[in-house]
Amino acid sequence: MNQALPQLFAKCKSENRAALIGYLPAGFPNQRSAKKIIKSMISGGVDAVEIGYPYSDPVMDGPVIQAASEQSLANGTGAEDVFELLAHSAQLGAPSLVMSYWSPIEKYGVAKFAAAITSAGGCGVITPDLTIEESATWRDESTRNEIDRVYVVAPSSSDARLKLVSAQCSGFVYAASLMGVTGTRESVSGNASGLVAKLRTTTQLPIAVGLGVSTKEQAREVASYADGVIVGSAFIKIIQQYGGGRKGLRKVKELAQSLSEGVRNGK
Template sequence: MTASPPGAFDLGRTGQVFAAAKSAGRGALVGFLHVGYPDVPQSLRALRALCGSNERPGVDLVEIGMPYSDPMMDGVTVQQAGTRALARGVRTRDAFAAAEAVAATGTPAVVMTYWNLIERYGADRFARDLASAGGSGAITPDLTPDEAAEWLAVSDAHGLDRIFLVSPSSSDERIAATLAACRGWVYATAVMGVTGTRTSVSSAAPELVRRIRAIDPDAVIGVGLGISDGAQAREVTGFADAAIVGSALVRTLLDAEAAGTPDDLEALRRLVANLVDGVRTGAPAAGPRLVTA
């Protein structure tokens, strides 16, 4: 597989969202929560809360996590929520209900899932059902482009974006191949290791984004792993197109359950507001061009 020539990066559906944010003079925000935690109905409420309201803007894109029994990329916080969701009976089909619930708010949604869950469900069936539910695509952290022939085919057939990951250890050749396979945007992991909030943004993140831009200046880049507040989100959108936040959002739900108030989403809403303020007050990075045709 060879890289697309500069300017040919496929924005798909979700890359257009990031480009629209940039055209508005700001960075984009992606928020992650598991479907199924603390239970399926409450998780749908929480996912909708990420989208904000008429009075309070929310994230630009929702990342719906599918709990998995062996989440190699997830840190302790995300693993805790995912393990409890599995114990409480969450199923793959619940991700489609989540995509439908988010799409109904007008905010696009992608599913983050390990390939084994797609394979067990049936790749074409999964892509069909996700698209039918209003989902925009999927992030597949353990699937590399050279092993993704089936996913490339079914995502094309059903019009889904596909987001692959690169890391600071990725070679330039690997980055180029990944960009060629992506549609929508590429997920740049800011640190080596698993997810989790951190007190500062990884110094490796700007260098990784620089390397990606050197290979394709029009690539759309989301940076994740470690962002915990608006200040860090602002810092990230100063050099990337979008800040991806997961563990910090999940932590608000774990804390609410620990306090005996699992239905209380106020801490989640406050954090979303803080993150939104962060990405809307910093100067956006140079990046994708909005395609209106």
């Protein structure tokens, strides 16, 4: 199996902190700027990167990522751009995953997609709308290509369901902090710590929490009970506000630095 994520979480554990995971859609605001943004995120302290595959019907995403996806698709972003950005991120030394709705993966060809992740140096794929019941082919191909399978569980998941889904995960389990779509929130839902506690009884894997985390204080709070903190919309908002130029890149790095302090002060 790919060792990138296990090594990262082991390192974070030895440093008594949580991992900081940053998300950016490929081709946003354009592919050239996206590469620089990834670099700024990593130099600011992001430990692992999720490259989003923009999709026309992102039902798990709030307005910020919807707008970013629409912009990226208008730029003509396709699978090759996703793999290119993934390779770029991996070359910068961060364990790098793709996050994609199922339709683009199935259309590309499941075996071909898994192979392309490996060739790009990626370590896994997060599939927010692929249920484990529909995963037979994906299980085979991700295993064959030695990449991690990350499924997303939610506060509404039953204990039996948590057990079933986490048993199919590798690398880490993605715990959605709340019932809802992606986007920044005033506060992190109280459901998140309870969900993580329940997951601890069903899985030995690291648990990363996403949805609604945007500030240092929130990162610190989540890091107190989770192994990883996932931030997406907050980075995208910066680019939407300041653009992908020098100012935007500086703000991205500052946010990464601030979140990075947060995940180091949680334990």
